[in-house]
Amino acid sequence: MRACTYLAVLLLSTQSSRAFSPPHGTLSARRGRALAGAHGRASRLRMFDAWAAYNAALVSEPLLTKSITAGLIIGAGDAAAQQIERSRTGEKFDVVRYLRWAVFGLVLQGPWNHAFYSLLDSALPPTADPFTLVTLEKVGIDQFVQAPIFTVIILCFFAVVEGKGLRFAYEQVRTELGGILIKNWSVFLPATVINLAFCPPEFRVLFLNCVFFGWVVYLSLFLNEATSKDVQ
DSSP states (O other), X not given: OHHHHHHHHXXXXXXXXXXXXXXXXXXXXXXXXXXXXXXXXXXHHHHHHHHHHHHHHHHHOHHHHHXXXXXXXXXXXXXXXXXXXXXXXXXXXXXXXHHHHHHHIIIIIHHHHHHHHHHHHHHSOOOSSSSSHHHHHHHHHIIIIIHHHHHHHHHHHHHHHTTOOHHHHHXXXXXXXXXXXXXXXXXXXXXXXXXXXXXXXXXXXXHHHHHHHHHHHHHHHHHHHHHHHHHO
């Protein structure tokens, strides 16, 4: 728990680098460059500290760490989607929508994938050689069993939290699931091969969340477009 707290503090305290404009004069310019170098080294040290804290938290609190990380990354995916929409429509940032995606990552995405990969590795332990029938079998289970189930869960979750009801989710599953899965496989089939073949088990959920960031941008735009059409 301490490691999780330390990681959170580091992430909150890390600020974007400020640009140093060297003042006039040779001595002042040297001082400016020295300050900029020191600031850059301090930023790198904070990044290394955050990574070390993340690894420690994975050992001490794996489920909590993966859940918080998923919430942050997936929330960021929706924020990116809203920026795309704002560039087209000029609408204000929807904080409630952002929170829905962040909560989804926290309570569903992180715990679901933590449990799924734990069960998958227990049933089919990782092999030293990444290219084996075991890896192929795990990819098949992930993409053709787990992915359709979890996609349905996503559609149901957002239909419920947005107040549309399970009937709306049923219609989405009936009419849209096939197209969503085809797009899903175009992204996640190669990503899952890389994940299961090369990523250490403890980093699989993190890798998946990073890929899922882009997928959330698509899903968020898709679901919000469906909402806009429904309102109209």
